[in-house]
Amino acid sequence: MTGWRARLGLIVPSSNTAAEIEFDEYAPEGVSIHTARMPLESVTVGALDAMSDRALECAELLAHADVDAIAYVCTTGSLLHGPGFDAELEKELASAADCPAVATALSVDRALEALGVERIAVRTPYIEELNDREREYFEAAGYEVVSIEGRGIEKNVAIGALAPEDAYRQVRGSVAADTHADAVFVSCTNYRTFPAIGPLEDDLGLAVVTSNGATLWDACRAAGVTSEGPGRLFESG
Incomplete structure (x- = not known):
């Protein structure tokens, strides 16, 4: 049923x-x-x-x-x-x-709170204007955004064409230097991420929260x- x-x-x-x-x-x-x-x-x-x-x-x-x-x-x-x-x-x-x-957005806030996170490194597929809005949101919610980087993609179907491997590579290739982050947040519900979460947590030693x-x-x-x-x-x- x-x-x-x-x-x-x-x-x-x-x-x-x-x-x-x-x-x-x-x-x-x-x-x-x-x-x-x-x-x-x-x-x-x-x-x-x-x-x-x-x-x-x-x-x-x-x-x-x-x-x-x-x-x-x-x-x-x-x-x-x-x-x-x-x-x-x-x-x-x-x-x-x-x-x-x-x-x-509020689900992510609740997730970060449940994990006791204060400082986040954010990775997105977005254009810079949306990254700026995202930084403002999380800073207003009380988090320290230690870094935020996007892929500069505007067309949503192009975001949806990305694979979990793309999310892994984007995070793994740029977050190692963010030693002050408690967690990584991978933003966008059209960005497939679930298979990448476990490997990223294992490799980085950080919690990884995604939109989905x-x-x-x-x-x-x-x-x-x-x-x-x-x-x-x-x-x-």
Whole structure:
């Protein structure tokens, strides 16, 4: 029976090709994934702002599937306007769907807090303008961003074409010098990362949190289900 333990509703950008793959593969047994999509092709400030206008409609449609929790699966889309916007977004989505809701940016914050992290090295596929917004968000949330580097990719389908090996190489090739970081955060729900988390933690000796990992962990918590997945975050309970 589909979703006999819980049904998770995902609200994703229309061009996201990674989130459903990773959630389907790593969702706990008996947890099913159901998706609604918001229009987005390029990962820019203006496009992300316009995309969010469709979020409540997506939440209302997912409510038809009687989901147990909803996740707004977009990192920059949920941190674009700084801390507070993410919490308000969660509140509005929860009201629209009549179930708990999480948003990726706040899920990452909760994950870092659960791991006791204070200083992070951030790696993204984004353009510089979005990296600047991301730095501002995490610094306003109380973290020290020891470094942030992106790939400069604007088209979301190009981000989705990246493999976990690309995430591994991006992090492994640049984070070794960040000796003051407590953890690495790999941003973007369209960046496939799950297979790279364990090897990166082993090689770097640091916790590695990713957008999809934090969102799945948090959405399962919201639905009352014990989550499973790679890395220290899922080991933390």
